[in-house]
Amino acid sequence: xxxxxxxxxxxxxxxxxxxxxxxxxxxxxxxxxxxxxxxxxxxxxxxxxxxxxxxxxxxxxxxxxxxxxxxxxxxxxxxxxxxxxxxxxxxxxxxxxxxxxxxxxxxxxxxxxxxxxxxxxxxxxxxxx
Numbered sequence: 286x287x288x289x290x291x292x293x294x295x296x297x298x299x300x301x302x303x304x305x306x307x308x309x310x311x312x313x314x315x316x317x318x319x320x321x322x323x324x325x326x327x328x329x330x331x332x333x334x335x336x337x338x339x340x341x342x343x344x345x346x347x348x349x350x351x352x353x354x355x356x357x358x359x360x361x362x363x364x365x366x367x368x369x370x371x372x373x374x375x376x377x378x379x380x381x382x383x384x385x386x387x388x389x390x391x392x393x394x395x396x397x398x399x400x401x402x403x404x405x406x407x408x409x410x411x412x413x414x
Contacts, residue, residue, distance in 0.1 A: 314354035320347045322403045336392040
């Protein structure tokens with residue numbers, strides 16, 4: 286499939302992208318993270334899309350996965366309203382500020398920051414940090 290964005294064309298393996306997104310949705314819903322640490326590499330490395338397209342697109346995909354996962358966890362009683370109310374304002378503010386910062390930083394720097402975050406997450410999940 287060919288994707289056109291801002292006058293540029295990108296060839297994308299849509300089957301690979303759909304299978305990868307499905308597997309990431311399962312894993313992220315099971316372990317409670319939004320999927321961004323894995324969706325961004327899937328789209329940028331696996332599908333060959335540029336970071337300026339990947340960030341917004343992955344956030345949109347993750348939004349729907351997160352909403353469904355949230356509803357299901359709420360149904361199972363795995364939800365704390367107090368913790369949510371404490372975290373919500375910070376998440377909204379961060380989501381508002383971060384794109385402005387990312388727009389001023391080079392795509393390579395954004396990739397490096399994302400990679401460092403993934404390493405920290407991996408070490409934490411492995412119990413090494």
